[in-house]
Every structure is written in C-alpha cells, then in structure tokens.
Amino acid sequence: MKQLSIEWIIKACNGRKTHGGKEGWITSISTDSRNLEGGSLFIPLIGEFYDGHQFISQAINNGAVAVLVKENHQIELPENLDDVFIIEVKDTLDGLKELGRNYRKLFSIPFIGVTGSVGKTTTKDLISSSLSSKYNVLKNFGNFNNQIGLPMTLFNLEEEHQVAVLEMGMSSFGEIHNLVDIVRPNISVITNIGMSHIENLGSQKNILKAKMEIATYLTEGDYLLLNGDDEYLKTLKDEKSPYHKVFFGVSKDLDFYPDKVEDLGEKGFTLEISIKGKIEVFKINYPGLHNVYNALAAIWIGLNYNMTPSEIQRGLDSYVPSKMRMEIIELPDIKVINDAYNASPDSMKAALNVLDRLEGNRRIAIFGNMLEMGAFSEEGHRIVGNYVTGTGLDILITVGEMAKWIGEEAKAIGGLKEIYTLENNQEAIEILNKILQKKDLVLVKGSRGMKMEEIIIYLQERS
Template sequence: MELTVKELKEYSKGEFLTETTDAKINVLSTDTRKIEKGNVFLALKGANFNGNEYASKAFELGAEVCIVDEILFDLEKYKDKVIIKVEDTKKALLDIAHGYRNKLGIKVVGITGSTGKTSTKDLTTAFLSGKYKVFKTKGNFNNEIGLPLMILQLDSSYDIAVLEMGMSDFGEIHNLVKCARPDIALMTNIGISHIEILKTRDNILKSKMEITDYFSKENILIVNGEDDKLTNISSNEYEVVKVGYNSEYECFATDINATLEKTEFTLNYKGQKARISLDMVGKHNVLNALLGIEAGFKLGLSIEEMIKGLENLEATSMRLEFIDGKSVNIINDCYNASPDSMKSGLDVLKMKEGRKVAILGTMLQLGAEAKKAHKEVGAYAKDIADLLIVTGDFREDFKEGFEKESIKLYNTKVSLIEDLKNVIQKGDNILVKASRGEKYEEIVRELKNI
C-alpha cells in the first residue's frame, strides 16, 4: 500500500484527533488478530461486534494509525499515535480505496454475474498476464469490505487489476463500482442466485447492471450473448460487446471439445482463428474464457500473448477440483452452488467412467424458487448419477425430481458423514457440491480417507 497518513485523512474525509499526524505505514487491516508493526487499523462495526473497542489493542500490537468512528479508549494514552475520526468507517474504507485507485491510475476490469465470476476472474487474469502484470481478487473478497481491501493490496508495479464484484441486493454493486471505477466490465450470466431478496431475474439484471453506473464513452461492457437476459443489452452511453457461439459476434467459439483433462475450442476473432486449450473442465468455461479474451483484445493483447498467458493460469480451489482419495475419485466443487453450476458439475461427473455418485446439498438464497430449483437439479441428475446422496431442507425436492430409488436422504450433514463408509464403494466417482455456507468441504475431507 503506497499511501501517506495525510492521504488517509484526505480520502476518508476524516479529522486528526492527536497532534501526531505522520507515521510510516504499510498495510491497512480491519482485524486485530492480524495487526503487525506499521499497520493501519480501521475499526469496522458488525451485527455482533464493534471494532472501535479494539483500537487500543491494535496500538499495543504495533499499529501506527487507527481510523475510528467512535472513541472508546483514552486519547491521552495514545497521543503519540495517529488517530483519524471519520463519520462511518465502512464508508471510509470504500472512500480510501477509491482515492488509492485513482492515485495509482491502474486499469481495472470488473467482473459480475450470477455464476462463473471466479472462473472468469482466473481466466481473465491469465490471458492478460501474457503482456501485463495483473492483480486479481483473492478468494471471495468481492463485497463492500473485501473489494476495497483488495484494492489496498495493490501497488504501482501492477498494470491491471481484475476485481470480482458480488451482490445480494440493490445498490451493492453501485457502491463497489463507485469505489473501483472499472474501465471494462464483464458479465457472465443472469441466474436466480439471490432471487430470495430480488424476487425476479429482471431485478437481478438491474442490480448487476449497476456495474455500468459510472460508465461513459470510454468504457466497455462485455457480456455473455448466450444468456437470454444479456443478449439484447445495448447502450448509447458506452460500448457493449457480446461474445458466445453466434458467428455474428466479433469474438465467438466453435469446435468445442470438453474432456476430463481440459476444454478446447476454436477462437474466431475478426477473421483470425486460434485453438485455445484450457486446463479447466466444463464446457461452461468456454463462455467465461471468451469474456476474458475479449477484454484482452480491448486492452491491446494479441492472440499469441493471451495463449502464452494461459501458462500462468491459477484456478481458485474447490472449483471442479479433482482429488484422488484412498479408494475413490472426488470432484470437489464446494465453493458455491446455484442451479446452473449444479448442472455444470453434474456434466463433469457424467464424463467419468464407473459408478457415479452425486452428494448434493442446499442451494441458498433462492427464496420462492428454492423447491422448484432443487427438484430441477434432482431431475437433471436422474440420467447421470447412479447414486444421489442429499441432505438439507430441500432433500425431498431433490428426491421428487430424481424419481429413482437409488437416492439416500439424511437429516443432517453429520449423519451423512457418519454413514459414508456404508454407502460409498471403492472406485466411486463422487461429485460434492452445495452452497458455500453448507461447508461441504467437511464431506470431502472424510471421503479422502475412505
């Protein structure tokens, strides 16, 4: 982080509470468990905690600066430290990151969509690395706390930042783009994740389109033209580019070959052709790749540079990750779940030879669509899985869709884990998938040792 204390005050719109107004600083942290010498501690509030209560502890651990919105400690005791008082620390975090983003002058690619954001982030970063030094969002740091913390990890050595942007309600992506100001935005699809809050896919589209709230003629929105809600997107305010399988698009894919080792396709771009090979499984990654490739072209890369960049691909863990257990083959896809990603995982399981087992759990935040969605996934699994194992509130809906007798239902994840040795056979191919909050990686750990 290349910021001065005076810039922290300026960007946060805060005020100094001590006479000490300068210090050598390195990293901004919101967690006193990670505080080290020279850090800036920013005190956030949550439903069950108040970071302002830990400011004194942060100083004792080596912090040089504390940014607070309440004074819950003795100012006199820390008069030799820098204390900045702001109106709201959460807003200050976004404002500081915005100021820092402008100071660096770095190019930003923002990524949103119902599913595929993380894979698209990984692929886009790899393609761009063929020419530039690229930073990408780590893990799921894609909300109003995580995204500014990611921006504050940047420094002037980077050329481009690829930032994932998530949301669960209106206004959240607006706040993220107000902070990050993407030059280019990529949109993967419009599914039913978060429909519990937003009620309709049209509302989800409206919320995702907030990524263009600060766009002008210099900005570019790149969308998956195969998505029914995105195929008709247009604008007179900024450039809209569609990618997909349609030969009318300037960037489209043909001759797709998906195996358990890789996914290959022919890239067609303004008369140029190239064979692209991804070390990722699943046909859905073709569309994710096309979004990143189009961004690469817009940022001045050649096809050759992007293919070279693929050598740097680092895929996020728990995303269709193949694991060899002691006696079974595991497809770990526990990072998150929606109806579309469940089907993509089942498509990969289908390619396996031998008995196929799907261990599926709850897809969260689907609201009134939940029962229908779980039944639909059960029906999709019917012709793929030899055995379906389910738990969670919608296990009966999985069963109704699956229709076959080869299904095991459990009241809890614990009871499922306890019974695994009785239902799993040597040589099984097992897909494990549920929403992130279900923590199905616990099942994966158990399967490894069976």
C-alpha cells in the first residue's frame, strides 16, 4: 500500500478529525484489531452480531495510529490516546468504501471486473494467471469480492502493479453497482446467468439485470465480455451501448470462438483459435467444458493487452485451481473431485460432466443441499435430479432435506443403480465406508453451509 497522509485519509472518507496532531502517515488499513501493523488505520465495522468499536483499544495497543469511528456512536476510548488520530465519519463501512474508491484513483492501470453466477472465481484466476506471465497483476483472494473485501483488496495495490483483476459478487440488486462505483473497470466480464441467489432476485431475468450492473460505468473504449452461448446473455446482442460488447463461446457466430475444440478428458482441452489469420493452439490443463469458456475470456483479454499466444499459454499453464473448486484428488485406491466450495444447478451439472469424462470404475456423486434458492429450491434440485439420469452416474448419494429432491427426481425417471437419501455428512461417510471399491470416482458437491469437506477429509484419511 502507498503511504497516505492523515490529511488525505480525512478528505477521502469525508471525515472529521476529533483527536490527534497536525501530521501523520498511514501505511496500512485493517478492519481486524488482532492483525495490525504499526502505522495502521483501524476501521471498526458494525454487523448484525458485532461492533468493531469494542476493539478500538486493542487496535491501538497493537499499533493503530488512526481510527475511524461512527459519529454519535457510543464508544469507550482509552484514556491516554497520545498521538492517535480519531476520525469521525457518518458510517464506517461507507468510509471504508470511499477510501477504496479514492485509493483506486491513485492508479492509472487497467482494471478488470469479473462476475457471473458460476465460474467467476475460476475466470478471475485464469485471467490473472494469463496476464501474470507478462504483467504484475493484483487480484482478490478467496471470497474478498464484496463491499468489504473489494476495498481491502485495492489497498494491496503498489506502484509496481500493472493490472488489477477483481471478482465481484452479489446476492441482490445494487451490490455490483456499488462495487463498480469503487473500481470503475475498463473491462468487465460476465461468465453466465444461473440460479444462484434467485431467492433474493426472483428470476433469472432479474439476475441478468443485477449482473449487468457491472457495465454501469463502462464508456467508449471499454469492453464488456459476455458468454454468447448463455441463453440470457445472448439476448444482449442487439442492444446498443456506449462500450464495445464482445461475445465469446464455442458457437461459430460469436465474436471470439475456437475453430476447433478437442476434449482430452481428464487432461483438459486443446483449442484452435484463428488470430490475425493464423491458427494458434492453446492447451487447457483442466477438464470441464465450462473451463473452455473461462479460458476463452482469459485468452481474449491477454490478446487485448498485446500478449503473444505463447505468453498467454505460459500463464494458463501456471493456473492452479482454488481449494474445493473442481479439485481432482488422486488417492491410492480412488479418485475424488472436491467441488465442495458451493453449489447451484448449473455448477452441479458442470461437475457431473467432469465426472463423466474421468476414467475409473464406478461414478459416485454425493450432493448436498443447494442453499439460497428460496421458492425455487425444489425446482432447482429436481433439475439436477433430471440431469443426473442422462449421465454415466452409477451411484447417487444426497445429503440434506433439500437434496432429497435430487434423489426423488432421479428415482422417478429411473436408470441409476443405487440412490441413497441421507440426512447428514456422517451418514454419507458410513455409506461410503460400506460401498467404496477400488478405482471408484467420487464427486462431492454442495453449498458452503453443508460443510461437505467433512466427507473429503474422511476419504483422504481412509487412504
């Protein structure tokens, strides 16, 4: 982070100094009083079950030299503040966002925003990996993709960074708008429109509308990359916009597509793409057709920033999937796909497609509840149950009250050898202990709240 003066901080967050000397400098910003460096600005956030103002004394003891506080808020400050700066703002979260927005203005590098119902993290990571073979890239880590995590990511920007690639998450209208107001990306990417967060938004058309907030501040010379094979995103083709729209995918009527896609099964894909009249071959080292789409966005962006195909390929080769996101684990007697980070109908189907392409004995899918689907929950789970019957799955294990609809739908259609409908992860572990055979392929997937990694831990420990 660049060193910032207290004067800059006060102006950037629309604050008012109530204590402190004339001059001071900030070298880092934190919302966690436990993890502070000397020279830090501490921002105490207020949540439903916590109030960071309770930890101001701890933050000061740990090295904070300045603190944002909410005006007219009941606060117990330590008696001896010495030279600590206290800055009042109307709201500490808004203060954090304003600091992020103004800190971003200190950099004239390209900013790339990525959103979508499924695949946004993988796409963000692939774009970052691709660009990193030529440029110094900042990206957000983990789930730092919201109104708190995004500004905190921006504070990691240093003079040496040349590009920033930022994932943007949402669960309702206005959230992405707030994020792009902070970042003002030059290129925005929408991977697809699925059913994630349909509980809050009511329909996929509304999800499309919410995702399109990522284009709010795009202007002439900026780009919006859209999955042109997505049934909702492709409806935007004829809409006029001040920015350039680029539709990517595998269909030959799109702006950017591979002339040939070769499926290598577990080893991934090769793509042949015509670039300036020459066929270039790209290798994707991970299975699943959805990853072809993710990689196409990364390849186009690399080309847009004057990278050669070989530079882009080096970047793609360096990509390592995040934990619990289509992570293939080779164990002594079985193979496991750990995709337990989250779940939606689209990502469930994508995971089944990957399982279908692996070589092994029997194919076993363990599916937990898909949460945050509200009134669409039964429909979404039954969509997966219907899809299951058209794959090469041998055994289906469902975990949870909602996931039972997957099993019910699959059983009604028929074709599966074995279906187990269970209540919790421990029951799934007990079933696996009885039925697992050598060279079985096991897919584990469910919403984050289901803690499906408990099953992964069992599978690893039994080997």
